[in-house]
Amino acid sequence: MGEFDQDTAVTPAGPFEYAATVTDRWNALGGRPNGGYLLGIALRALGTDMPLPDPISVTSYFLRPATVGPATIRTELTRAGRRIATGEATVAQNGTDIARVIASYADLEKLTGRTVLFNEPPALPAPEDCVDRADIGAPPPGVTIADRVQARFAEPPGWMVGKPAGLPRSEFWMRLADGAVADPVALAALVDTAPPATTDLGVMGSTTLELTVHLRGRPAPGWLACRVSTRHITGGLADEDFEIWDSTGRLVAQSRQLALLP
Amino acid sequence: MGEFDQDTAVTPAGPFEYAATVTDRWNALGGRPNGGYLLGIALRALGTDMPLPDPISVTSYFLRPATVGPATIRTELTRAGRRIATGEATVAQNGTDIARVIASYADLEKLTGRTVLFNEPPALPAPEDCVDRADIGAPPPGVTIADRVQARFAEPPGWMVGKPAGLPRSEFWMRLADGAVADPVALAALVDTAPPATTDLGVMGSTTLELTVHLRGRPAPGWLACRVSTRHITGGLADEDFEIWDSTGRLVAQSRQLALLP
Numbered sequence: 001m002g003e004f005d006q007d008t009a010v011t012p013a014g015p016f017e018y019a020a021t022v023t024d025r026w027n028a029l030g031g032r033p034n035g036g037y038l039l040g041i042a043l044r045a046l047g048t049d050m051p052l053p054d055p056i057s058v059t060s061y062f063l064r065p066a067t068v069g070p071a072t073i074r075t076e077l078t079r080a081g082r083r084i085a086t087g088e089a090t091v092a093q094n095g096t097d098i099a100r101v102i103a104s105y106a107d108l109e110k111l112t113g114r115t116v117l118f119n120e121p122p123a124l125p126a127p128e129d130c131v132d133r134a135d136i137g138a139p140p141p142g143v144t145i146a147d148r149v150q151a152r153f154a155e156p157p158g159w160m161v162g163k164p165a166g167l168p169r170s171e172f173w174m175r176l177a178d179g180a181v182a183d184p185v186a187l188a189a190l191v192d193t194a195p196p197a198t199t200d201l202g203v204m205g206s207t208t209l210e211l212t213v214h215l216r217g218r219p220a221p222g223w224l225a226c227r228v229s230t231r232h233i234t235g236g237l238a239d240e241d242f243e244i245w246d247s248t249g250r251l252v253a254q255s256r257q258l259a260l261l262p
Numbered sequence: 263m264g265e266f267d268q269d270t271a272v273t274p275a276g277p278f279e280y281a282a283t284v285t286d287r288w289n290a291l292g293g294r295p296n297g298g299y300l301l302g303i304a305l306r307a308l309g310t311d312m313p314l315p316d317p318i319s320v321t322s323y324f325l326r327p328a329t330v331g332p333a334t335i336r337t338e339l340t341r342a343g344r345r346i347a348t349g350e351a352t353v354a355q356n357g358t359d360i361a362r363v364i365a366s367y368a369d370l371e372k373l374t375g376r377t378v379l380f381n382e383p384p385a386l387p388a389p390e391d392c393v394d395r396a397d398i399g400a401p402p403p404g405v406t407i408a409d410r411v412q413a414r415f416a417e418p419p420g421w422m423v424g425k426p427a428g429l430p431r432s433e434f435w436m437r438l439a440d441g442a443v444a445d446p447v448a449l450a451a452l453v454d455t456a457p458p459a460t461t462d463l464g465v466m467g468s469t470t471l472e473l474t475v476h477l478r479g480r481p482a483p484g485w486l487a488c489r490v491s492t493r494h495i496t497g498g499l500a501d502e503d504f505e506i507w508d509s510t511g512r513l514v515a516q517s518r519q520l521a522l523l524p
Contacts, residue, residue, distance in 0.1 A: 210366065
């Protein structure tokens with residue numbers, strides 16, 4: 001079992017209730033558990049109660065910062081359709097709600113309608129010809145997620161080499177560091193695991209208010225080609241769009257989040 | 263009081279419960295009430311219980327098609343922070359849930375952090391130099407929303423003049439037809455009121471599964487400059503991105519939805 005599956009595992013604690021442990025192995029800046037990781041835990045619980053296998057649209061509103069330690073997840077099956085089912089999960093720690101998740105599920109293999117793309121996967125050199133984030137420099141202290149998720153760049157963003165260039169967009173390879181193949185639940189987490197695109201504006205960190213991920217396919221094994229960008233910052237509110245394409249050039253996940261800059 | 267405010271009005275029906283009437287004046291293709299209009303009703307109810315004035319992020323999962331007639335809205339104040347509050351609303355008709363909404367609220371006037379844009383408002387000729395949708399042709403029978411929302415094009419999309427060009431993107435002016443200034447709640451509806459961008463692929467209509475709107479400002483009076491595009495269709499699932507810029511060139515709303523094509 002891979003690290004992600006292990007660290008997002010849930011155990012039944014009653015009808016529509018689950019227990020989980022938020023580990024210290026997916027911490028972002030400030031030693032805070034990553035929001036995508038928390039979403040992964042919520043989806044593991046919710047998936048147990050859903051009559052269809054794959055999340056296809058997932059939304060999380062982050063209410064309070066998560067902490068390392070025990071968590072409980074309450075789930076609700078909101079609507080069970082034949083092709084699409086929708087449910088809700090609430091993650092709580094110490095009796096307080098910290099995230100509210102809604103998600104729709106389907107069977108991705110049975111979505112056989114038309115496919116038309118007006119976009120291309122990132123044009124990146126082979127992963128072996130790219131530079132690994134770990135070889136550029138050590139992550140800030142406590143950012144343990146850097147040990148769980150591997151990233152490789154053709155050209156690292158300016159801030160990563162000490163020269164923020166004011167360009168909040170980047171393309172790179174990513175994978176779970178233990179080599180596990182990401183399933184749609186892991187993809188929903190991965191879209192939130194890279195440092196914010198706004199870091200290149202000289203802004204350290206951000207607080208995700210809302211994150212929606214659309215899952216389009218179960219990825220083939222191998223590195224995932226990613227594209228991230230922030231296009232609109234107003235009054236300290238920043239969007240961040242993220243795409244993940246699998247090693248065969250297929251779009252497998254797409255997300256947008258709204259984050260509050262410090 | 264404008265048509266939108268009138269047709270989204272709610273009356274208290276108990277603690278955290280409201281009654282509303284889904285009118286037949288905002289019907290889309292197939293005579294179905296528009297999803298954005300339904301979201302407007304949900305937000306009118308939710309806004310009543312929120313301690314802050316403006317929705318800044320709004321997500322709706324559409325569970326079943328709405329019908330013209332009475333509706334009830336149950337609300338929940340999920341988290342009341344000093345700067346940001348989050349709540350939830352469930353719209354039901356005939357005892358069955360038809361939409362589940364989560365939204366975060368703030369005071370848009372008090373969000374004074376940095377503003378940086380990597381995008382431009384649509385470059386459109388003045389509205390008086392554009393062609394009005396109503397002058398291009400009559401909407402399909404029963405599409406009453408065309409009487410509530412006015413649109414003007416420098417160049418109408420191909421499908422609108424009988425020549426679908428396979429280009430699911432467009433820029434145009436839009437406003438509430440009665441001239442009312444759209445508030446953030448109306449903006450959250452307006453992003454869903456144009457015909458789907460995929461119509462230009464020869465596809466009539468689509469079913470919105472999930473819609474998230476980020477509200478960035480209270481618009482100035484006047485026409486709203488809009489940009490819509492679909493970039494990824496896989497297995498019959500299509501995204502649609504929508505931007506609304508006000509008459510002073512300020513981004514006021516941005517949305518993405520996931521829709522199932524017929």
